[in-house]
Amino acid sequence: MGLLEGKRLLVTGVLVDTSIAFHVARLAQQEGARVVLTAPGRQTRLTSAVSRRLPQEAPVVPLDVTSDEDLAALAERTREHVDGLDGVVHSIGFAPQSVMGGHFLDAAWDDVATAVHVSAYSLKALAVAAQPLLATPASVVGLTFDARYAWPVYDWMGVAKAAFESTARYLARDLGPEGVRVNLVSAGPIRTTAATHIPGFDQMEGGWSARAPLGWDSSDPEPTARAVCALLSDWFPATTGEVVHVDGGVHAMGQ
Secondary structure (H helix, E strand, C coil): CCCCCCCEEEECCCCCCCCHHHHHHHHHHHCCCEEEEEECHHHHHHHHHHHCCCCCCCCEEECCCCCHHHHHHHHHHHHCCCCCEEEEEECCCCCCHHHCCCCCCCCCHHHHHHHHHHHHHHHHHHHHHHHHHEEEEEEEEEEECCCCCCCCCCHHHHHHHHHHHHHHHHHHHHHHHHCEEEEEEEECCCCCHHHHCCCCHHHHHCCHHHHCCCCCCCCCCHHHHHHHHHHHCCCCCCCCCCEEEECCCHHHCCC
16 A cells, blocks of 8 residues: 555646656646646646656646636636645746846835745645645645755855745744645755756856765755655644755754
8 A cells, every 4th residue: 555545636846857846746646646637828738748757647727826817717727637635746946147246236116026926925825725625634735945044156045045944934834724834855965957947057066965964966956856645645744834855954953
């Protein structure tokens, strides 16, 4: 019997088969879950194509997390494929390049607001949109990059991640009475398509493996995906508001 046998999961952020979200969906299916994917409207076709590379092709529902219309329709659209949800995976992030890569001091508010809206507020928006479908118990899991530090070139995306982590704690507080756990996985740098669009990503990635007691392979998203699947399972029934680090141990080492 698989770790996620019978679970019904909504997974966001599957755009390419090298993404963490793709590997979460793949592992979840292998562990017995039924998976529904989401994608912004114009990328639905791309996600549908990538879905065919999963062990079982997963349905895709349109979702732009900045669209009130899409958020309002999410539960109904998802209900066409599953009768409820035991878990939701938030793997969504975006910031204009104008707010990263050394542009912290001259970034314009409109661009910063976009980063915070898509990368932080969307966690609350997604959880509330999925709330009518959430079982008791249920698990919401998001992906972050340790927001305790000012990383090279990350700039306002780092601020957005700090807001994201705080949002998760408040969601854990407010959804806990309904039996919903909210946790995050803080991954080390993974060479995903999104990461390589961060100006100066090599500065963040460089030397990580040397600092990690367990070493680190930035081309391998599976350890992170496994942590997400574990948090979606019933093996963490009393854990919420937590950030689980999957970074080879760098978070615990002095710089």
